[in-house]
Amino acid sequence: MSKRGKSTEQIHHAYQPPAGWDAVPVPTYKASTVLFPDTAALHRPRSGDAFAYRxxxxxxxxxxxxxxxxxxxxxxxxxxxxxxxxxxxxxxxxxxxxxxxxxxxxxxxxxxxxxxxxxxxxxxxxxxxxxxxxxxxxxxxxxxxxxxxxxxxxxxxxxxxxxxxxxxxxxxxxxxxxxxxxxxxxxxxxxxxxxxxxxxxxxxxxxxxxxxxxxxxxxxxxxxxxxxxxxxxxxxxxxxxxxxxxxxxxxxxxxxxxxSLPLRYRAQEASTLTLARWMQQQPAVARVLHPALPGSPGHAYWEAVSEAGSGCLFSAVFKPAYSAAEVDAFVDALQCFGIGYSWAGPMSLAVPYDLTHSRSLPLPWTPEEGGTLVRFAIGLEDVEDLRADLAQALARLG
CATH class of the missing domain: 3.40.640.10 (Type I PLP-dependent aspartate aminotransferase-like (Major domain))
Structure with a gap:
């Protein structure tokens, strides 16, 4: 075969790695085009649930x-x-x-x-x-x-x-x-x-x-x-x-x-329960929402089906004496909590919510019972650091 151009040589390189390689990570295959061994395979229809790379x-x-x-x-x-x-x-x-x-x-x-x-x-x-x-x-x-x-x-x-x-x-x-x-x-x-x-x-x-x-x-x-x-x-x-x-x-x-999902899930769950229970005791908080807490809506239904977990989320409803602006200032004062959507990552997050236009039915509390809600997503930080951060931010509420 005559000498081929450099691009051709790179695309059609003859080297194949020797058999026997294995490793813990799954190989990452990147492809839009999938090559067929011959035209018969190219023309063969995909039947039923039989998978064929195409x-x-x-x-x-x-x-x-x-x-x-x-x-x-x-x-x-x-x-x-x-x-x-x-x-x-x-x-x-x-x-x-x-x-x-x-x-x-x-x-x-x-x-x-x-x-x-x-x-x-x-x-x-x-x-x-x-x-x-x-x-x-x-x-x-x-x-x-x-x-x-x-x-x-x-x-x-x-x-x-x-x-x-x-x-x-x-x-x-x-x-x-x-x-x-x-x-x-x-x-x-x-x-x-x-x-x-x-x-x-x-x-x-x-x-x-x-x-x-x-x-x-x-x-x-x-x-x-x-x-x-x-x-x-x-x-x-x-x-x-x-x-x-x-x-x-x-x-x-x-x-x-x-x-690592089971390890992270259990670690974040443990920290979440610790902080949720602690927040229940804070004077500025009207109620804490977490399925594993007695008194939280649906707690008995959670007990009926739960095997091992309760996630990394809890929400705190602040007393109506605190305005939405004051609760926003509390969130802004947090240092170990990022402000952003999503959850279950390494960093803890806090987001205040206005649920006025996102529900068709009444909320589980009346305006006289509770005001602004903040959802907390607990990450992988040391739980005592998170508790101290919550405490210093709550202190600013007075």
Missing amino acids: YGLQGTPSSLTLAARMATLEQARHCVLVPSGLAAVTLTSLALLKPGDEVLLPDNVYGQNRHVTVRLLARLGIHHRFYDPLDAAAFSALMTEKTRLVWLEAAGSITMEFPDVLGLLHACKARGVTTAMDNTWGAGMAFNAFELAPGLGVDLSMQALTKFASGGADVLMGAVCTQDAGLHRRLDEMIEFLGYGVGANDVELVLRGLP
């Missing part, structure tokens, strides 16, 4: 490894990966709903799930209603023959109510309605979403891998797991329609984070 968007050995490990974590059979937690929410709703269908969501649902439902799904002719996650009887009465999907969230976003998940699932099962849970808070650690009680579990479990699975506050990714092959096919088909894919470097980072 294009990088549809999966690489790295992404399939992560999907398999996420399925194991969630005690599921199938898993798909998408670019973010919000993408996982949108994928699930679009894959399972059509014009004329109805979806029910808890009133404390993740804000972006509410936004997608109210703005996008409604535009597509898909109806919705919000329900009280603590009232299974009222929820059951809401369902109609058009109800096709019910979203569950354990615990609820920001206000941390733990739903009557067993009662809600009994009602859905009696009517044959598909259930999807936002399981980001539980992360496959707090409970088995597919068997919350004998013979009773959700149909799909989604997570924002941005949170606990990554643990580094540096990745955006989502996953949807299921035990049902038919539901998995519908998700997979919708992924192809939407062109969802995940980047190889992001896959690498989540794979790196998964082995």
